[in-house]
Amino acid sequence: MPPKVDREKCDGCKAEKESLCEQICPGDLMTLAEDKKAYCRMPRDCWDCMSCIKACPKGALETRIPYQLGYHVAKLIPMMGTNTITWTCIDINGKVERFQYINRGMLD
Amino acid sequence: MQKTIPKIGLFIYEQGGRLARAIDLDAVIQRLARIKNVTRCEVLTDLAAPLPSIKEDFTSDKFNRILWVGKFSDYQKKTIQSELSSAGLNPYMHEWCDIEEQGIGIDGVDLGIQTQKAILIIQMSLARTRLLEPLEPLELPAIDAALIIGAGVSGLHTATSFMELGKKVYLVEKESGVGGKVASLHRLYPRICDPRCGLEFEIQKIRESDMVEVHTLSKVKSLEGSPGNFDVRIEKQPRYVSEEKCNACGECMKVCPAVIPEEQRSRESAFINETSQQVLNSLKSEKKAIHPAVPMPYPPTFLIERQSCPSECRECVKVCPAQAIELEQTSSEMAFKVGAVIVTTGWDPYQLSKVEEYGYGIYPNVISNLEMERLLESPPAIEEIGFIQCAGSRDERHLNYCSSVCCSVALKHVLYLKEKLPDARCYIFYQDIRTPGFDEELYQKVKSLHNVIFIRGNPSTVKPGDDGKLKIRTEDTFSGKEIDLSLDLLVLAGGMMPSQGSFEIAQLLNLPQNNFGFFESHLQCHPEESQRTGILVGGACRGPMNISQSIESSHRAAMEVLPFLNRTILIEPKYPVLDLTKCDKCKRCMEECPFLSYVFDENGFPSLDLTKCRQCGNCMGICPLIAISLRNNTIKQIAAQIQALKSSFMGKEEPVILAFLCENDAYHAAKSAVEYGLPVPPNVFFIKVPCAGSVNNALVADALAFGIDGVLIAGCKDGQCHYVKGNQLVKTRSGDLSDKLQKMMIDPQRVRFESLEIRDSKKYVELVKSYIEELRAMGPNPFKS
Amino acid sequence: MAEKIPKSLNEIQTEVIATDLLIIGGGNAGCFAAYEAKTKNPSLRVTIMEKAHISRSGATAAGMDAINTFIRTDKGETPEKLVKWSRAQVGGGPIREDLALSNAELLNETVELLEEWGLPIVKDEDGHYKLRGRWDISIQGEQLKPIMAEKAMEVGAQVFNRVVATNLLMDGDRCVGAMGFGVRDGKFYVFHSKATIVSTGGACGIYKSPVTDYSGAHHQTWMCPFNVGTGYAIGIRGAAEMTSMEQRWIAIRTKDFCGPVDTISVAFGCMITNAKGERVMEVRYKDVGGDKAARFYRLNAPMTEWLEGRGPTYVDTTILSSEEAKDLREDLLNERPSFVLFLASRGHDITKEPVEIYGSDPYIVGGHTGSGYWVDMKRMTTVPGLFAAGETAGGNPNKFVGGCAVEGRLSARGAVDYIEKTTLPPLDTKQVEKEKERVFAPFIRGPEFDGVNPMEMEERMQRLMDEYAGGIHQFYRMNEERLDHALKNIKMLQDQTKYLYAKDIHSLMSAHEVSDRLDVAEVLVHHLKYRKETRWPGWQTRMDYPEVDPDMDCFVESVRDPKTGEIKIFKRPFKQLIPGDRTKA
Amino acid sequence: MNYLYYPGCSLKGAAIDYDESFQAVAPALGIEIDEMKDWECCGATVAKSVDEGLSETLPLSTLKNAEKEEKDLLMLCPSCYVNHLQVSLKAKENEAFLEQHSFNQVPEVKQLLEVLAFDFGVEEIKKKIIKPLKGIKVLPYYGCLTVRPFRLGGKESHENPRAMENIIEATGAQPVFFPYKVDCCGGTLLLSKEKTALKLCASILREAKKLSPDCIVVACPLCHFMLDAKQRTVEKELKEKIELPVLYITQLLGIALGIDYKKLGLHRLVTSPKSLLQRTGINI
Incomplete structure (x- = not known):
């Protein structure tokens, strides 16, 4: 299940040698197309670990469940802070659920 | 480095019961004393008396950092810091928390809420204090010499002021002599004196000093290194005459057979009459292939223009008594080190042939104001003369600005011309006469002269008349009447534009230019600072200006350079540091740094040139991996502050705003709002940042995650940012965040960017109030627990 | 990014990196190994060879919700009790109780280290780590991997991201590093090291996943699909002894x-x-x-x-x-x-x-079951100079995050001791050239080659294993005949790897991944065949031998002859150190 | 080099010689033209003063018809050119307008001087010249509409255009710098304010005469009418002989290209070009 790329938003990390999603993908799957927009080269191999989604500074990536497994359209959007992460989950009926917690240090 | 467990001494400085009136001080103390890491917590009513005991507690390791709560003057802070640093406490281990500037003590707020808020503000500061680290300023050696590019009037004056300050100067000029445009003028205004007199005065100083090295026929080839330590390479064209040997006797020029006509405009011969022929003749000039340096003969040696010199001639070689002719010279390169660079590349006249309606370049008796300077040396008999002001200036097709000197120049011309030809009739066609300051006097003087006619309205057509005169048709916009005139001579006031040399230097040194090609600078506060640290811009390369302004500007540039030429450059430990373990070499910091302070290190990581960095923190704001932190204001510290802010201290329904305020403008607006007693709502907490652009999106995400209802980022207005584009950068970034919030079904208005000026206190209060209303309407942040 | 496909080996640059300790795989165990080695001896050159990006690689890329083992001593738990529980979880063993005990003893300290580095661990009212099962503690581990990675870099380990290992570098019988290639730069890498720790994680994708019937979610698996068993494969090819491979993990x-x-x-x-x-x-x-x-x-x-x-x-x-x-x-x-x-x-x-x-589909993961290298107490494998940690080290199941981290540290201690006693022999350039040729062969064949693409072969292998070697679609059941069929076809597939071609460096990596999986599958089938009993129904269900055979209460071991490719299989006895009913926790 | 040629009413009436000479010169240069069949009157300056809508509708209809041909539209009469260009620019800039009139691709509108001097190019013209007009002084006169309003001209300065001079130079003749070259000929005022019209025309002819050229060259039917047909009237007003032949630029080119003078319509001129033609070796 490859991440869906919002080609409007994706700036290919300004055509750097490797975009941040390309740098981080554990499966070596994200890469830049000729027009310098990110895409997943082997959609079948994606583990949807969402590392790329978290890394994208433009918010241009989104993980979607393939239709064969789940209905249209549910969303799960992480937002990364310095030591926090929030998740917004919107199910197919539009129900919104939110989660937030500290993901690094300073729990006291 | 072994991490020490933070032990914090917390002192609340209470002056005259101010705090006790606003908050429940006992409750605050009780609450704070229970907080982890706080090892001593008390209220001080006097600063001097308890200092020895504070010092003692520090030496006995009761605490290792101090949070001071209250209002402290800079003097008090300095005293405390130095007092305790004598006991071994690093000055950066103090944290200062002024709760009053955040609105504690404002009338009309419930004591309970004030107390709660005070505790929160102090807790935020405590979170910061816990992460304080001892810091030391850096000292970098600098070279005590400066490079000046362009030896016009600005360059010469800068050079002499340096020289007088005892600094070494390298003055590089592409022409063979010095003096620039000013040297080609006939008279200066308002005192109608000869410009060479003033220039000669400066040259004399240079001549007598060994602190100034003048390199003419030279261009800068490269500039590397950083402020305080630049490596310069210049290329020198050959003069074919030895500078050391030539004594400027001029024997060579007598025998030189090669005469070079100076560049001549093509004129349509059909329209030439006697006057125009005279005009042409007096503008014509020629020189020998071997001639003294121009425009001012300094260095006082001759040079040969080899392309015009017959190769087998060698007449000059034969006659030169000093044996100074060296026909085998080739171009050479030189290198030297300087601490700073001043660019004084001046201006070029606008090409008037582009203003086609006036027939410049076609009719011989249409000339430019610069040519008029030369014509004035021996003016032909002219009866009727017109001056068109704004020939192409303030015109969107040509120069869309006012060159500011042309009106006065025309007045000067009239004044001088009338001295020589009292009967000449002078027409001045103008849009507005602009004679700032004392030039008004000039205007009044000229206005009172006989036969000087001011006509408001620029001519629509210029055509040759039967007698070779020019037929001018114009509208007098006061009377609305068409006026037809027949003139002997028409002088066009062309505007000033950046010189060719400025464009070359801009490219070479990567200096930003404004829309018109003049060097960009912070026009008001630091007009001579270019956007590259250590490179200053002075004189007319910054914009149109008259001679006295150029001289002022170049002196000011010289003053601004001095800090770079000190023996050491002191760098405050507020610069950004990069955590290489996090960096992914994405290069965003390098791209967005307004001062190009980053370079690649050998492993491809960005590395900071501390001398170029102005510590604005925009790199910290942009870094997607939050790998960059300002040394004294780390991203961890800010995150800890945000975490300490409890978003529901006034109940879940009441919105809480976290404001990141730019310390240059917005912070002062907020602070003075309290000082003026404006009703600042208690809902807002702020964190001071060096520039709005230093606020990383991750911090905003943190704030939202911790349930803060609204995040306000306030920076300077467009075009007013002290760090050039920080406010723009943060706008783009918060745009990305807004899109994301929208996707997350969170109102994007929960994150707002606003521009505030230093005096916008009222606006700040209004803004916060209306924001609170908006947030109330939105309901609590969905992440608020 | 489109890479240029080299036409000959000469176009491929070879980088030789000499180091003291090479860690293959910068995951959980790898990062801890680097930390331990550097803290024990800061002057040591420690190099991590990482196939992905160390910040988000391997099984914990997405994060982790718990550390499954922690010993709450305040509740009377002890390392012995943990080992007992672990033994019961695998039906009484056999397990290497010696290894398990040494692991358990260092467990709490290691978990506390993680907290010190910034991992938020949930606590109860008394300030103890909050339990969610008998041994599990809850963490907020979204950043677990970046935290470990940053620590490894902070202590000064040199990380080579996007370099995939293909084989060990040998000096006679001794391992002196590893070779591989850059997945981004296309270079050939030779790491020449005094000691080597293999911590690449387990093997996923040997069997077909139950959620695999369309291309959209081929790797919708439990284990990280990028862990392909390379760590085992290089050992198998390097004649290391493997243990308990038949103890498959199925979740x-x-x-x-x-x-x-x-x-x-x-x-x-x-x-x-x-x-x-x-x-x-x-x-x-x-x-x-x-x-x-x-x-x-x-x-x-x-x-x-x-x-x-x-x-x-x-x-x-x-x-x-x-x-x-x-x-x-x-x-x-x-x-x-x-x-x-x-x-x-x-x-x-x-x-x-x-x-x-x-x-789920079956996996070979030695951090969960007993599969992997046979190691001694120093975590050295039977190949001198080669250490194993985490999922690759066998005999010690139920390690999970905490245990694998501990094992990273223990292997590093072993390796540091070993390094002190050795020197680096000269580099065998012949071996290097031979491996370079092997590695880039699918690349040199080029995209126009009339051959087999790695994806096709992978799917063939996965279906074969699924149907004949007890995959999920057969409810994990197998018999001798089916295993023979599987073995025969694995052999054919191994032979067919000579037809593999790669159209870019990514598919070159895929080509080696499928080869590695095949080598693991081969050994796995041998082990499954050898255990003629059903000891762990589900994990290992022999329809033709449905009962437990007391004679098989032992470790099944294998060594592949590097010259003939023949797999020698034998037993090792089980030693019980902690008394009591082996099936009771 | 393939254009859709829009003649307009002048070129099929009073300025028939402009049409004739163009039709003769274009193939000689190698410029392919297809004469548009369903063209409509542009409305000239007249429609605009009466009904703004009409002055838009008329060119619009032509543009619509031309769209199908997918070629650039070429106009000789500057008045036609300005009217069409205005509408085409409006269509290009205004998407609502574009949609309202269901345009897909608004045809490019070009004028003759633009095509000759820029699209085709002066250098190309030079190559085709058979009879260089050596020693002939030619005075170019642009008039107002060819280069104004200036935003329509685009490639040329409206104060000092050089296209005609460059073409004249290409024929081998010598262009004369004429300060009045962009002044108004008064043509459109001829019916309403005849006196003013003639005054403007006279000033141009008088100034031209002073520079003693062999002929005047124009590119506008109305200018031609004023300078040529009204030359006699002006002479009477000025009480001075002018006797300057006024040629279309196409006619001058035609001579240099060696085309028969009748094919160029030179026989139709009011002020006879006889002496000019003789100097080029053509006898009438």
Whole structure:
């Protein structure tokens, strides 16, 4: 299940040698197309670990469940802070659920 | 480095019961004393008396950092810091928390809420204090010499002021002599004196000093290194005459057979009459292939223009008594080190042939104001003369600005011309006469002269008349009447534009230019600072200006350079540091740094040139991996502050705003709002940042995650940012965040960017109030627990 | 990025990096090994060879919701009790109790290290780590991997990201590093080291996943699909002794999407039920411990329900309050965020409907079961100079995150001791050239080559293993004849690797991944054939030998002859150190 | 080099010689033209003063018809050119307008001087010249509409255009710098304010005469009418002989290209070009 790329938003990390999603993908799957927009080269191999989604500074990536497994359209959007992460989950009926917690240090 | 467990001494400085009136001080103390890491917590009513005991507690390791709560003057802070640093406490281990500037003590707020808020503000500061680290300023050696590019009037004056300050100067000029445009003028205004007199005065100083090295026929080839330590390479064209040997006797020029006509405009011969022929003749000039340096003969040696010199001639070689002719010279390169660079590349006249309606370049008796300077040396008999002001200036097709000197120049011309030809009739066609300051006097003087006619309205057509005169048709916009005139001579006031040399230097040194090609600078506060640290811009390369302004500007540039030429450059430990373990070499910091302070290190990581960095923190704001932190204001510290802010201290329904305020403008607006007693709502907490652009999106995400209802980022207005584009950068970034919030079904208005000026206190209060209303309407942040 | 495909080997640059300690795989164990080695001896050159990017590589890329083992001494737990529990979880063994004990002793200290580095661990009112099962503690581990990676870099380990290992570098019998290639730069890398730790993680993708029938989610697996068993494969090819490969790990997962079930059942007490609404474990498996039965029972039970017509099976989440359900999802977000998305995409309210469960495809993961290298107490394998840690080290199951981290440290201690006593022999350039040729062969063949692309071969292998070597579609069952068939075809596939071609460096990596998986599969089938009994139903179900054979109460070991490729298989005895009933925790 | 040629009413009436000479010169240069069949009157300056809508509708209809041909539209009469260009620019800039009139691709509108001097190019013209007009002084006169309003001209300065001079130079003749080259000929005022019209025309002819050229060259039918047909009237007003032949630029080119003078319509001129033609070796 490859991440869906919002080609409007994706700036290919300004055509750097490797975009941040390309740098981080554990499966070596994200890469830049000729027009310098990110895409997943082997959609079948994606583990949807969402590392790329978290890394994208433009918010241009989104993980979607393939239709064969789940209905249209549910969303799960992480937002990364310095030591926090929030998740917004919107199910197919539009129900919104939110989660937030500290993901690094300073729990006291 | 072994991490020490933070032990914090917390002192609340209470002056005259101010705090006790606003908050429940006992409750605050009780609450704070229970907080982890706080090892001593008390209220001080006097600063001097308890200092020895504070010092003692520090030496006995009761605490290792101090949070001071209250209002402290800079003097008090300095005293405390130095007092305790004598006991071994690093000055950066103090944290200062002024709760009053955040609105504690404002009338009309419930004591309970004030107390709660005070505790929160102090807790935020405590979170910061816990992460304080001892810091030391850096000292970098600098070279005590400066490079000046362009030896016009600005360059010469800068050079002499340096020289007088005892600094070494390298003055590089592409022409063979010095003096620039000013040297080609006939008279200066308002005192109608000869410009060479003033220039000669400066040259004399240079001549007598060994602190100034003048390199003419030279261009800068490269500039590397950083402020305080630049490596310069210049290329020198050959003069074919030895500078050391030539004594400027001029024997060579007598025998030189090669005469070079100076560049001549093509004129349509059909329209030439006697006057125009005279005009042409007096503008014509020629020189020998071997001639003294121009425009001012300094260095006082001759040079040969080899392309015009017959190769087998060698007449000059034969006659030169000093044996100074060296026909085998080739171009050479030189290198030297300087601490700073001043660019004084001046201006070029606008090409008037582009203003086609006036027939410049076609009719011989249409000339430019610069040519008029030369014509004035021996003016032909002219009866009727017109001056068109704004020939192409303030015109969107040509120069869309006012060159500011042309009106006065025309007045000067009239004044001088009338001295020589009292009967000449002078027409001045103008849009507005602009004679700032004392030039008004000039205007009044000229206005009172006989036969000087001011006509408001620029001519629509210029055509040759039967007698070779020019037929001018114009509208007098006061009377609305068409006026037809027949003139002997028409002088066009062309505007000033950046010189060719400025464009070359801009490219070479990567200096930003404004829309018109003049060097960009912070026009008001630091007009001579270019956007590259250590490179200053002075004189007319910054914009149109008259001679006295150029001289002022170049002196000011010289003053601004001095800090770079000190023996050491002191760098405050507020610069950004990069955590290489996090960096992914994405290069965003390098791209967005307004001062190009980053370079690649050998492993491809960005590395900071501390001398170029102005510590604005925009790199910290942009870094997607939050790998960059300002040394004294780390991203961890800010995150800890945000975490300490409890978003529901006034109940879940009441919105809480976290404001990141730019310390240059917005912070002062907020602070003075309290000082003026404006009703600042208690809902807002702020964190001071060096520039709005230093606020990383991750911090905003943190704030939202911790349930803060609204995040306000306030920076300077467009075009007013002290760090050039920080406010723009943060706008783009918060745009990305807004899109994301929208996707997350969170109102994007929960994150707002606003521009505030230093005096916008009222606006700040209004803004916060209306924001609170908006947030109330939105309901609590969905992440608020 | 489009790479240029080299036409000959000469175009490929070779980088030789000399180092003291090479760590293959910068995962959990790898990062801890680097930390330990550098803290023990800061002057040591420590190099990490990482196939992905160290910040988000391997099995913990998405994060982790719990550390499954921690010894709450205040509750009377001891390392011995943990080992006893671990032994029971694999049906009484055999397990290497010596290894397990040494691991358990260092466990708490290691977990505390993680907290010190910034991992938020949930605490209860008394300030102790909050338990969610007997041994599990809850963490907010979304950043687990970046935290470990940063530490490894902070202590000064040199990380080579995007360099995939292909074989060990040998000096006679001794391992002196490893070779591989850059997945981004296309260079050939030779790491020449005094000691080498292999910590590449386990092997996924040997079997077909139950959620694989269309290309959209081929790797919708439990284990990270990028862990392909390279760590085992290089050892197998380097004649290292492998143990217990037949002890496959198969997890019980949510159906249609390999979501975690332990999180739901262990941490939130949701029991397994079937279509009839019966509590399966309680009703049918009371004798082996009911809901507390060993893991393979808990896996096999729901699948048996399916087989016997009582499927589908569930974990009953309807007992949860909405707060608990939210906490549960929060835990899931920490480990497998997309499962929360999956539930949302089904509009599934878990408090109203239970979550359907099913088995996963089988994996070889030595951090969970006993598969892997046979190691000594210093974690050195039978190949001198080669150490193993984490999923690659065998004999010591139920290590999970904490245990693998400990083993990283222990292997580093072993390696540091070893390094002190050795020197680096000269580099065998012949060996290097030979390997370079082998590695880039699919590349040199080029995209126009009339051959087999790695994806096709991978799918062939996965289906073969699924059907003939006890995959999920056969309810994990196998017999001698089927295994023989599998073996025969694995041999053919191994031979066919000479037809593999790569159209870019990524597919060159895929080509080596499928070759590595085949080598692991071959050894695996040999082990499965050798264990003529059914010791761990589900994990290892022999239809032709359905009972436990007391003679097989031992370790099954294998060594591949590097010259002939023949696999020698033999037994090692089990040694019980901790007394008591082996099947009881 | 393939254009859709829009003649307009002048070129099919009073300025028939412009049409004739163009039709003769274009193939000689190698410029392919297809004469547009369903063209409509542009409305000239007249429509605009009466009904703004009409002055838009008329060119619009032509543009619509031309769209199908997918070629650039070439106009000789500057008045036609300005009217069409205005509408085409409006269509290009205004999407609503574009949609309202269901345009897909608004045809490019070009004028003759633009095509000759820029699209075709002066250098190309030079190559085709058979009879260089050596020693002939030619005075170019642009008039107002060819280069104004200036935003329509685009490629040329409206104060000092050089296209005609460059073409004249290409024929081998010598262009004369004429300060009045962009002044108004008064043509459109001829019916309403005849006196003013003639005054403007006279100033141009008088100034031209002073520069003693062999002929005047124009590119506008109305200018031609004023300078040529009204030359006699002006002479009477000025009480001074002018006797300057006024040629279309196409006619001058035609001579240099060696085309028969009748094909160029030179026999139709009011002020006889006889002496000019003789100097080029053509006898009438």
